[in-house]
Amino acid sequence: MNTSHRFAVGVHIMTLLASTEGLLPSSMIAGSVNTNPAMIRRILGMLNKAGLTTASMGSTGGAMLARPAAQVSLLEIYRAVDEPGVLALHANMPNPDCEVGRCITGVLKGVIAKAENAMEAVIAGISVEDVLKDVLKSG
Template structure:
């Protein structure tokens, strides 16, 4: 199975930007994520198109958040960078003459819809600010 890491990288990027008061160059972000700047720039384009980041040109250019971290739910990040379908059905139609194959798609559609709704509800309840807070609490326990 092919899994995308764009969501995790995007949350990393936006969390990093939330901690910085000035625009951050893609090379700095890439060093934090431990990947190449070209991959970061591709993701930054997606995040920018979704209105989550803004590019700042010039000698001190880079990327910054377009909104407050508390106004960026993880669900919005997920929708900006990943295929919104986590689970999928068979790639080819099951055998309709089989007692399982004739109804499995109908049953699985319901299960998949419920699972995706639960995941999206969870992501909608967590913001970039929540991620920042969790990082800071774990870095500096009381």
């Protein structure tokens, strides 16, 4: 099973940017995430393309939020860094000669759509500011 960690890293980056005034270099973000700066720059590029962050290049450069944390939902981050599809169908087509195999794909498509819609509805109602508040309470 292929699991992406980009959403968690994207939320981490955005929350860190929300907790900081001004530009934050990718090396500092990488230190917080505990990964390499190249991976952070890739995800920052996705967030930037989605209009969620702005960046300044160079030795004094870095990233910052493009708009207030309260106005950025986790759904926006998810859509910026991950391809939809937490759940997936069979890797191989089921047997069409089997009563279950013949119909299961259509049934599962409906189930998966409902599950993904529910997940998206939940994260759409959570902002980066909400996450930052929870982080500060937990610390």
